[in-house]
Amino acid sequence: MPLLQIEGLWKSYRGxxxxxxxxxxxxxxxVVCLIGGSGSGKSTLLRCVNLLETVDDGAxxxxxxxxxxxxxxxxxxxxKVGMVFQQFNLFPHMTVLxxxxxxxxxxxxxxxRQARAEALELxxxxxxxxxxxxxxxxxxxxxxxRVAIVRALAVRPQVLLLDEVTSALDPxxxxxxxxxxxxxKEQGMTMILATHEMSFARDIADTVCFLDGGVLxxxxxxxxxxxxxxxxxxxxxxxxxxxx
Amino acid sequence: xxxxxxxGWVKSERQLAREARRxxxxxxxxxxxxxxxxxxxxxxxVGLTASPGWPRVRETFFSWPHFTEAFPDVLAGFWTNVKxxxxxxxxxxxxxxxVALVRGVKTPAFFPLxxxxxxxxxxxxxxxxxxxxxxVGFGVPALNLQGVPDDPMxxxxxxxxxxxGAYVAEVFRSGIDSIHxxxxxxxxxxxxxxMQSLRHVVLPQAVRRVVPPLLNxxxxxxxxxxxxxxLGVVExxxxxxxxxxxxxxxxxxxxxxxxxxxxxVPMARFTDWLAARAESRRAPGGR
Numbered sequence: 001m002p003l004l005q006i007e008g009l010w011k012s013y014r015g016x017x018x019x020x021x022x023x024x025x026x027x028x029x030x031v032v033c034l035i036g037g038s039g040s041g042k043s044t045l046l047r048c049v050n051l052l053e054t055v056d057d058g059a060x061x062x063x064x065x066x067x068x069x070x071x072x073x074x075x076x077x078x079x080k081v082g083m084v085f086q087q088f089n090l091f092p093h094m095t096v097l098x099x100x101x102x103x104x105x106x107x108x109x110x111x112x113r114q115a116r117a118e119a120l121e122l123x124x125x126x127x128x129x130x131x132x133x134x135x136x137x138x139x140x141x142x143x144x145x146r147v148a149i150v151r152a153l154a155v156r157p158q159v160l161l162l163d164e165v166t167s168a169l170d171p172x173x174x175x176x177x178x179x180x181x182x183x184x185k186e187q188g189m190t191m192i193l194a195t196h197e198m199s200f201a202r203d204i205a206d207t208v209c210f211l212d213g214g215v216l217x218x219x220x221x222x223x224x225x226x227x228x229x230x231x232x233x234x235x236x237x238x239x240x241x242x243x244x
Numbered sequence: 245x246x247x248x249x250x251x252g253w254v255k256s257e258r259q260l261a262r263e264a265r266r267x268x269x270x271x272x273x274x275x276x277x278x279x280x281x282x283x284x285x286x287x288x289x290v291g292l293t294a295s296p297g298w299p300r301v302r303e304t305f306f307s308w309p310h311f312t313e314a315f316p317d318v319l320a321g322f323w324t325n326v327k328x329x330x331x332x333x334x335x336x337x338x339x340x341x342x343v344a345l346v347r348g349v350k351t352p353a354f355f356p357l358x359x360x361x362x363x364x365x366x367x368x369x370x371x372x373x374x375x376x377x378x379x380v381g382f383g384v385p386a387l388n389l390q391g392v393p394d395d396p397m398x399x400x401x402x403x404x405x406x407x408x409g410a411y412v413a414e415v416f417r418s419g420i421d422s423i424h425x426x427x428x429x430x431x432x433x434x435x436x437x438x439m440q441s442l443r444h445v446v447l448p449q450a451v452r453r454v455v456p457p458l459l460n461x462x463x464x465x466x467x468x469x470x471x472x473x474x475l476g477v478v479e480x481x482x483x484x485x486x487x488x489x490x491x492x493x494x495x496x497x498x499x500x501x502x503x504x505x506x507x508x509v510p511m512a513r514f515t516d517w518l519a520a521r522a523e524s525r526r527a528p529g530g531r
Contacts (some may be wrong), residue, residue: 083433106444
């Protein structure tokens with residue numbers, strides 16, 4: 001049984017459709033990469049799964065429970081679904097440690113001392129132990145994004161959504177963030193990534209989905225999608241990205 | 245700075261020449277600024293004292309004997325202004341923040357409160373403060389309500405709170421609105437409720453951002469404490485008025501003005517200092 005199920009998702013902004021009936025299933029421990037041009041609906045799809053957007057039609061199920069139900073507890077949903085943003089969105093008035101500890105303490109009611117210990121352990125695992133007392137604006141982009149990932153992991157989500165997490169980074173910092181994502185895959189984290197890093201998607205994805213104009217045009221194994229795409233639009237898109 | 249032996253850096257001829265030039269330029273700038281200031285002030289002084297009415301003005305506004313005579317009373321009155329300010333300001337901050345927060349709550353049950361908050365800011369930002377002081381100071385006692393104080397000082401403070409609370413509410417609201425929605429999205433994505441996001445993520449950043457405009461409003465309030473004099477509260481302005489009506493000399497007003505300036509200038513410098521500190525933190529290599 002799939003862990004996450006998206007059925008016929010529609011979403012438009014001011015009458016302009018961004019998602020047109022998207023269906024997607026994600027199994028436990030599966031890594032799904034969403035590829036597609038700017039404005040194809042990748043980010044919107046992720047934001048709908050995390051209820052940062054209200055869907056116009058369709059439904060999202062996690063573990064068989066409908067997240068998009070009218071009476072669903074939004075906060076409870078978000079506790080199970082972690083999200084990492086393109087621009088990191090760390091809280092600038094808090095230290096790294098405070099950023100990570102906030103949700104475990106305030107949302108999950110965890111004991112502060114225990115939450116700190118766990119956060120420090122998690123930071124240490126991702127090479128950030130010495131940054132715990134720093135403020136985000138003292139860190140490099142790569143470090144900030146690693147902290148953002150740790151912050152999302154600290155609440156032990158069932159699914160992690162990563163929205164173009166390397167797009168705002170200098171090229172030499174991309175690697176350190178991708179390494180973490182790779183490590184999470186090895187630990188069996190269920191993830192959906194929107195990404196422009198084609199070689200990374202090919203390397204890490206169990207399933208690659210190509211979105212075009214709000215439609216999920218093609219899905220398949222990375223082998224199949226990257227070497228033998230069925231849809232002409234996919235072929236076109238891949239040719240354009242690989243020319244660079 | 246590290247010495248050249250440590251870093252292996254010896255200043256080049258070019259750099260030494262550059263620095264010498266910079267020093268020469270700094271000296272020239274200093275001389276120019278000094279001379280032009282002296283010229284401007286000198287012209288102003290000459291222009292003022294050469295005017296036909298100067299002897300009379302000097303006598304009625306700059307009379308030392310009148311100054312020394314009135315100053316103790318004006319100073320005593322000024323403590324009332326300080327007291328009014330110190331009582332009003334914390335209440336204003338609390339009222340302003342509360343009104344700003346109520347305006348941001350979208351829960352349907354809060355609709356009447358929200359409407360009331362909008363009405364409050366619209367009305368009390370529109371009424372001139374002096375008019376409000378009159379209306380509250382003379383209108384409220386006329387109601388003859390049981391338990392409502394009729395002390396003009398209390399009513400004056402109340403009027404100032406009403407007026408400034410509306411302004412400060414708008415300052416807080418603009419601060420809250422200035423925090424990028426992505427901060428709220430990040431907080432919500434971690435499972436924080438709307439209230440928790442506001443309290444732990446949005447408000448702390450918003451408050452830091454509005455400190456300079458708030459201090460500006462404080463400075464304004466310090467001056468407007470003189471408005472309660474229209475209700476007969478004997479503060480600095482009223483004391484000056486009493487003295488000058490006895491002697492027909494305006495120097496006591498100048499004494500009052502001096503006291504207000506002495507209070508506001510440190511506040512202005514403090515605001516500048518805060519702004520400069522915030523600026524240097526944003527600059528490269530800052531904090």
